[in-house]
Amino acid sequence: MKAEIREITLAHGNGGKLMHELIEKLRIRLSNNILDELTDAAELRIKGRRLAFSTDSYVVKPLFFPGGDIGKLAVCGTVNDISMKGAKPLFLSLSFIIEEGLEFKVIEQIADSIKKEAKKAGVLIVTGDIKVVEKGACDKVYINTSGIGVIDYPKRISAKARVGDAIIINGSIAEHGMAILNARENLGFKSAIKSDCKSLNFEVERALSTSNNISVLRDPTRGGLATALNEIAEASNLGIEVYEKEIPVKRSVLKLCSILGFDPLYVANEGKFICFVNGKDAKRIKRAIGPKSKIIGKVTTTNKREVVLKTRIGSGRILPILETDQLPRIC
Amino acid sequence: MSSNIKIKLMEVCGTHTMAIARSGIKKLLPESIELISGPGCPVCVTPQHDIDKAIAVAKLEDVIMTTFGDMIRVPGSRGTLSEAKMHGADVRVVYSCMDTLTIAKKNPKKKIVFMGVGFETTSPTIAATIKEAKRQGIKNFFVLSNFKCLFPALETIASSKKIGVDGFICPGHVSVITGTHAYEAVARRYKKPCVITGFEDMDILKGIKRLAEKIRDNSYNVEVEYKRVVKKNGNPKARNVLNAVFKPHDSDWRGIGEIKKSGLVFRKEYRDFDADREFNIKIPKPAPQKGCLCGEVLQGIKSPKDCKLFRKACTPKRPIGPCMVSAEGTCAAYYKYES
Structure with a gap:
């Protein structure tokens, strides 16, 4: 049987399970009611x-x-x-x-x-x-x-989604992670993939001024969309259902992911955010954010603390939290 | 199609296992069709002993070890290459073996060793790299050959009554190299139809449908559903390169044991690149791991869910068996996508 990990590894910084364990070790030591919320701000x-x-x-x-x-x-x-x-x-x-x-x-x-x-x-x-x-x-x-x-928003934006919330994303995923990987590793793929890195404050402002029913805003950086959704399902004690065919991924990104064995749902973004808002306001928010935004899922009372992906061919599966670094496959 | 006959189909390749799990295909199939996973993940079938040996080489003072990403977290009996790296060994992940030659040229005083694993999809590219190294006269580049050949393993499974497979979903990318000829023998001799297919959801579903029809019709032949890339004669050029550098040899498969002529060793003309010969590392074979069912899982006899370690002691974070380590290992696929 393998011994408990005693040293910090790179996987402790990848946004997945090990990083959450490390954060928890520190949070316990430094705990106060503001820090304990563990939101990005x-x-x-x-x-x-x-x-x-x-x-x-x-x-x-x-x-x-x-x-x-x-x-x-x-x-x-x-x-x-x-x-x-x-x-x-x-x-x-x-x-x-x-x-x-x-x-x-x-x-x-x-x-x-x-x-x-x-x-x-x-x-x-x-x-x-x-x-x-x-x-x-x-x-x-x-x-x-x-x-x-x-x-100035009248309600508190927290980590907790509500039943009846729809989930909106402002554009296609996995571009930052794949652009960095391609540049870092000198893979030699001539690709037009660019990092999506950009400031989101004006898009968020437009969403905030459209509806007072936004419960969660989150930028899915390290660990990607799947990890962000899992964190929200966990914090809300509710289920999340997302539709594979609605999640925007550029073809070039999808192809590079598929060559290297990466799942775009777990690849980092730096210019994307997801907005949880009461379903009745979803279309208005989508319009306010911009033409590339999509409604990708909803919050459910079933499958609590889990994210279910409805696949393209009509099946479903659990979308788990990232456990370790995604590694490039070899065949 | 009548659904009163139960059939058991094996997807031979890890990429198929992952694609099936990812798209949720199993949930859509009638109960009469069972999919089981085969030994087609090269990382998973590499014995612990070979990993121990690679770690021992990586720890040598003047060595830089390179390998593919999947390999560095696979546990041998005394840790992983990744742990060796954390403790100072120079282990680097490469995306192509050719990158190793660049490292070799930049570090003329070091010995650069590529830990080679893979099936017929991968091994010709390594053979081509070795040929290139010879052409350029590079003397500080070596390969640990842990390559495997698919067909001897496929025959072992096809002939096993214990496993009882009715047909094979065969990997598109291996077939691009091998062609369809080698499957014909398996299909005819053992009466197991083979369908070679791609990795998209629809490719796999079509493959399953065709296999079911073939079993119903007692038609024991090979069909290519991946015609956009697989040619009947495969890629003879790639096979020639492979055969110029390596020759078949008996080889151990993790959890399965020795399979005749299922591995590759260096031919005399290229033995200067053989890391085994250069370093001559002798380490004892480790005792088999207790409780780990990877061997049975790799042959499709057991499912990960039958293993007492699965999800408990053995997780992707702390894998015990190889099927949990590789992203394409059966246990990792079950862990990630089937709960």
């Missing part, structure tokens, strides 16, 4: 104002990839985390950990990209920090951003 109340506060670190490799770079990602990642709380993001902090030897032009290029994306998202970088570490202590550059936003 915390909701704070200060003198009657509701604020959303979030932090995230960016370690993407390669630093520059089709559709984005670490700087753009560091802005939109945190902007999106704040947006998923139903907040309007306003201010970001910015910290660099830089490996000695990094060329100035690289850091300047990243800073320019940060400036561009912050402008696009309408947020200000208001404070920052730089640390330089010896060669080998980090891989070129890591970035941390934290952010603050204000919440």
Whole structure:
């Protein structure tokens, strides 16, 4: 029998089961009622104002990839985390950990990209920090951003969906993960797949101003759509049903996934969000978000804490949480 | 079609097992059609001893080990390549064996060893890499040959009364190389119809339908439902490359045991690339794992659900048997898609 895992492995950072176990170990030690909610951003109340506060670190490799770079990602990642709380993001902090030897032009290029994306998202970088570490202590550059936003939405956006909610996604999945993989591994596939990385705050704002019946907003980053849906089913103590044929995946992404043995439902996104809203408002929200959005499923009282995928050929199966890294297959 | 006869069909290939589970095909079939999974996942059938040997080689001071992603988490009797990597061994995942040659050229002072697993789909590409290495005069590249040949295993299963398979759903991609000829012998000699099919839902459903019809009609032949890629004569060029570098040899299959002429060893002309010869690692064969039913699962005798370790001690996170490790292993497919 194999012994308990004693060391942190890469799978502890992939958004799947092991990462949840690690988070739980830390949460127990640091517990308070705000942290315990474990949403991407915390909701704070200060003198009657509701604020959303979030932090995230960016370690993407390669630093520059089709559709984005670490700087753009560091802005939109945190902007999106704040947006998923139903907040309007306003201010970001910015910290660099830089490996000695990094060329100035690289850091300047990243800073320019940060400036561009912050402008696009309408947020200000208001404070920052730089640390330089010896060669080998980090891989070129890591970035941390934290952010603050204000919440004006009358209801609380939480991790809990409600019975009767429909699930809407704003576009096609798995593009960020596959673009990074293709760039990182030098697979040699000439592909037009670009990361979907973008700030979602304006799309979310349009959804929020269309209906007061939104219960959950979530950006399915690491672990992909399947993992995000599982987390919501678990937190809500309800079932989720999604329809395979409604989930948008670009053909190029599907093909690359199929060559490498990846399931797009578990591949990371950086410019997608899912919105749980009362079924009666679903079509209006879909229109408000944009033409690429789709209603992909609903919340059910059956199959509690599980996600059921209705397959293309009319069968059904459980869509489980990601256990370990998806590995490329060999034949 | 009359449904009062019960038939048992085996999908030989792991990619089919995964596709069947992913689309929920089993739930749509009448009770009279049972699908069982076969030994067609190369990672799963690699014996622990071979993995132990690969780990021992990877741990050598001047070695860089490369392999396909699936392989690095497969447990031998003393851990995995991934654990060896965590503790300092230089183990790298490659997507093509040719990448190993690039690594070899960049690291002339190191010995680069490719841990080779796979069926006829994969092995010709490794053979081509070895030929290329010879052509370029690369001296620091070696291959651990754990390749398997599908047909001897298929014959073992077809001839087994214990398993009682009525027909085979055969893998499209292996057949692209082998052609259909080799299946003919299995179909005729053992009266087991074979349908070669692709990996889309509809390909598989069509394959199942055709097999059921063939069994009903006592028509023991081979049919290609994957004509868009599989040709009768396969890919003779790929087979020639394979045969130039390797020759068949008796080989151990994890959980099944030795099958005659089901593995590949280096021919004399290419033995300089043989990692076994270069490193000559001798390690004892481990005792069989207690309670693990992978051997029976690989032959379609038992289902993962019959195994006491399944979902309890053995999960994708902490796999005990190989069928749980590979994304295309039967246990992993059951774990992920069938509850």
